[in-house]
Amino acid sequence: MSGYLLQQIVNGLTLGSLYALVAIGFSLIYGVVRLVNFAHGDLMMIGAFLTLALVAGGEVAWAIVPLIVMAGGFVAGGAIERLAFKSIRGAPMITGFIVTLSASVAIQNLGLMILGDQPRNFLFPSVFRERLEIGPVSLGVIDLAIPAATLLLVAAVVAFVQRTRLGIAMRAVSENPLAARLMGISLDRAVLVAFGLGGALAAVAGLFWGGKFGQIDPLMGFVPGLKAFVATIIGGVGSVGGAALGGYILGFAEVAFVGFMPAEYAGYRDAFVFGLLILILLVRPQGLFGREEEQRA
Amino acid sequence: MTAGSPASSRRLSQLQALVLLAVLLAGGVALLEAFGSGYHRTLAALTLINVMLAVSLTMTNGFTGLFSLGHPAFMTLGAYVAIAFTYPAGRKSFAMPDLPAFFSGIEWPLPAGALIGAIAAAAAARIVGISVLRLKVHYLAVATLGLIIIVETLALNLDGLTRGGRGLTGIPRSAELWLIALCTLLVIVGCWRLKHASVGRAMLAVRENEMAARCFGIDAVRLKVTAFVLGAGIAGFCGALLPHVVAVMTPNSFGLMLAFNLVAMVVVGGQGSILGAVFAALAFSLGTEGLRPVEESLGLYGLTQVVVAVVLILVLIWRPKGLFGLDEPLVETR
Structure with missing residues (x-):
């Protein structure tokens, strides 16, 4: 295998990990409230800036920064749910959409107001920026750390959803909210945990994003968030494993498009991703691995 | 309602x-042309274009219960097509060498x-629509957001037609205020007629209960x-007018934030209410x-947009049907 190909595989793995982390949140939230949370991508931005603030202080040990960022993401995700979505639960779907879109616009513009529109440089400690030469491939330590951490997190979330009481409660709500409530499951808690967990994963994705690309700004979350939603659709909305897989498929597809098409097409990568979205929605709206939902009167 | 009943006596007849x-539109235009400054005329033109956009989106989203965010995509398309026809011939080879x-x-x-721009936008919507509109509500929203990004990406990269990110300048300021006012009148009246014709009623039936409507x-x-x-056609037309007001067109002139603002207007007015959309x-x-000016004096850029978003959330919580719901205030509807 040529070095170039290996390099592209590493790139796809990194980008795919970022999409996977955000896509899982979309999937969890959609599962419990049947809502696409447009504000989800902006939690990435919050996570990135939280990291920057922690690192700029310089007093927090690096090992615990991701933990604090995830806790912050959990709180932010939960806060969005409590402030904006809780009062409209049960409203028509379109209302839900408009509220999530409003929350997204409000977060972005609050970011602009507080942080200004200039991108900030984002530096990981030097350990992560070191490059390893493995044969013909030059790897940043970060390129290995991101997929490794992602796999760990995905495994943890899957275990949580499959094994714990709260995870089982979330799955029950996702299957049938009414029956779940009759069984004594707290809808509020299941929804809060889904938003919080999604927020934590998105925030840590923001940390990785900053580390990988080196620059962050208040509007950085929206388009990657939409792309992660594309990944969710590819994997089939509503399953954690499917969303993660969709993230990797999209990451590889995007990297392949940029890496193997003539250079003048590289600018079209976003058009390619969303073109792919429309194509998949047409051919297989339930996603590559999802089941079709029955429509009843 | 008969003309003499007390409920309708306070309402205006349609005529x-x-x-x-x-009269309001003509009077406003005449006053602004006589006494208004350039700033006032530009503000009036942009306001009227917003009115047309909001009315057309209330037709697309409000009448049939779709949730399209794609207006800016069709506006961008309409604008570039129109500019290809109206740009000063002498400068075309320099600004748009690939034409x-x-x-x-x-x-x-x-x-x-602008009419050709509108037709182009409508044709694009027809091609996209046949496939995308079969999707469920939430997929349609994301697919139309994707459409905005696709169109923006194309416009950024087709350098020889659009000058890419540098944008096209020197577009003739030929969108006269009276022309925009006339178009506004036509759009409002056209959508009103549509809403109260059998097609419009069928659309409203689809919005209320698609399965029941199909059973009929x-x-x-x-x-x-x-x-x-139809909505995309009007959007394309408005998109074509706008650069001829401000003389500049860039690939991100009409973006995601505009899509959100238009939805905000439609929702606050009441999804499906034409006059509601106009007022909003x-x-x-x-x-x-x-x-x-507040934003600039405080240095808090983004404040306006935060206010719009918060107002929208509050409206949805306290008054989920918007100001007027599906109703038309002030005017008899039959």
């Missing part, structure tokens, strides 16, 4: 309302160019395509313009 609207030779000699007046033999998909295509668009345009 009275039409005359009143025409086919056919265009190099022509320099059409704005109404013709209503072709829901066809009606959705119709609403989508007026309030939005003048309100944000009024907040701009």
Whole structure:
């Protein structure tokens, strides 16, 4: 295998990990409230800036920064749910959409107001920026750390959803909210945990994003968030494993498009991703691995 | 309602309302042309274009219950197509070298160019719509957001037609205020007629309960395509007018934030209410313009948009149907 190909595989793995982390949140939230949370991508931005603030202080040990960022993401995700979505639960779907879109616009513009529109440089400690030469491939330590951490997190979330009481409660709500409530499951808690967990994963994705690309700004979350939603659709909305897989498929597809098409097409990568979205929605709206939902009167 | 009943006596008849609207628009244009400054005329033009956009989106989204965010995509398309026809012929080879030779000699007046822009946008909506409109609500929202990004990406990269990120400048300021006012009148009246004709009623039936409507033999998909295509056509037309007001066009002139603001106007007015959309668009345009000095003096850029978003969330929590719901205030509807 040529070095170039290996390099592209590493790139796809990194980008795919970022999409996977955000896509899982979309999937969890959609599962419990049947809502696409447009504000989800902006939690990435919050996570990135939280990291920057922690690192700029310089007093927090690096090992615990991701933990604090995830806790912050959990709180932010939960806060969005409590402030904006809780009062409209049960409203028509379109209302839900408009509220999530409003929350997204409000977060972005609050970011602009507080942080200004200039991108900030984002530096990981030097350990992560070191490059390893493995044969013909030059790897940043970060390129290995991101997929490794992602796999760990995905495994943890899957275990949580499959094994714990709260995870089982979330799955029950996702299957049938009414029956779940009759069984004594707290809808509020299941929804809060889904938003919080999604927020934590998105925030840590923001940390990785900053580390990988080196620059962050208040509007950085929206388009990657939409792309992660594309990944969710590819994997089939509503399953954690499917969303993660969709993230990797999209990451590889995007990297392949940029890496193997003539250079003048590289600018079209976003058009390619969303073109792919429309194509998949047409051919297989339930996603590559999802089941079709029955429509009843 | 009969003309003499007490409930309707306080409402204007449709003819009275039409005359009143025409007089208001004509009077406003005359006053602004006589006494207004350039700033006032530009503000009025942008406000009226917002009114048209909000009314057209209330037709697409409000009547049939779709949730399209794609207006800015069709506006961008309409704008670039129109500019290809109206841009000064002498400068075309410099600014748009990739334009086919056919265009190099022509320099059409704005109404013709804008109409072609509208047709192009409607045709694109027709092609996209046949497939995308079969999707469920939340997929449609994301797919149309994707459409905005696709169009923006294309416009950024097709350098020889759009000058890419540098944008096209020197577009003739040929969108006269009276022309925009006339178009506004036509759009409002046209959408009003549509809403109260059998097609419009069928659309509203689809919005209320698609499955029930289909059981009555209503072709829901066809009606959705119709609403989508008509809305996109008006959006394309407005998109064509706008650069001829401000003389500049860039690939991100019409972006995601505009999509959100248009939805905000439609929702606040009441999804499906034409006059509601008109009032909401007026309030939005003048309100944000009024907040701009505050934003600048405090240095808090983004404040206006935060206010719009918060107001929208509050409206949805406290008054989920918007100001007027599906109803039309002040005017008899039959």
